[in-house]
Amino acid sequence: MSTQNFNLLNNIKAIPDTTNMRFGIVVSEWNNNITDILLEGAIETLKANGVDESNITVSYVPGSFELIYGAAQMIKHGYIDAVIAIGCVIRGDTPHFDYICEATSQGLGQLNATSDKPVIFGLLTVNSLEQAQERAGGRLGNKGNEFAITAIKMADYAWQLQK
Numbered sequence: 001m002s003t004q005n006f007n008l009l010n011n012i013k014a015i016p017d018t019t020n021m022r023f024g025i026v027v028s029e030w031n032n033n034i035t036d037i038l039l040e041g042a043i044e045t046l047k048a049n050g051v052d053e054s055n056i057t058v059s060y061v062p063g064s065f066e067l068i069y070g071a072a073q074m075i076k077h078g079y080i081d082a083v084i085a086i087g088c089v090i091r092g093d094t095p096h097f098d099y100i101c102e103a104t105s106q107g108l109g110q111l112n113a114t115s116d117k118p119v120i121f122g123l124l125t126v127n128s129l130e131q132a133q134e135r136a137g138g139r140l141g142n143k144g145n146e147f148a149i150t151a152i153k154m155a156d157y158a159w160q161l162q163k
């Protein structure tokens with residue numbers, strides 16, 4: 001589904017009650033001109049939906065591949081209900097883009113499938129800086145907002161399963 005044709009914020013049902021929900025956000029320092037904006041959007045959206053700032057933990061890792069370890073450690077050591085992994089990989093002239101995107105996608109997917117805490121895939125995989133900027137506060141909005149809404153909904157989903 002194309003981003004141009006879908007915006008989660010326009011298609012969501014009710015946002016669950018976030019009282020007592022705690023969120024971890026792991027952010028890649030690579031392409032921080034993009035990831036910082038995505039982080040800002042995620043935090044703003046969490047807070048706008050009732051999450052207390054003291055219930056948001058942010059940690060940084062060097063690159064997108066390291067998001068896997070960062071998210072795993074946050075689940076293992078942090079008292080959180082969901083983790084948002086934020087990164088940005090921009091295609092270059094070598095196959096490095098393909099390797100990083102594939103490995104990070106598989107690693108976060110594996111972690112999401114095997115952990116008892118939801119891991120939100122907040123990795124932009126784009127062909128150009130312009131495409132990244134469009135998704136980080138540009139004409140396509142800030143995907144960080146969508147990552148936060150997804151985290152809230154998935155934390156609630158996990159809570160509902162525990163009842």
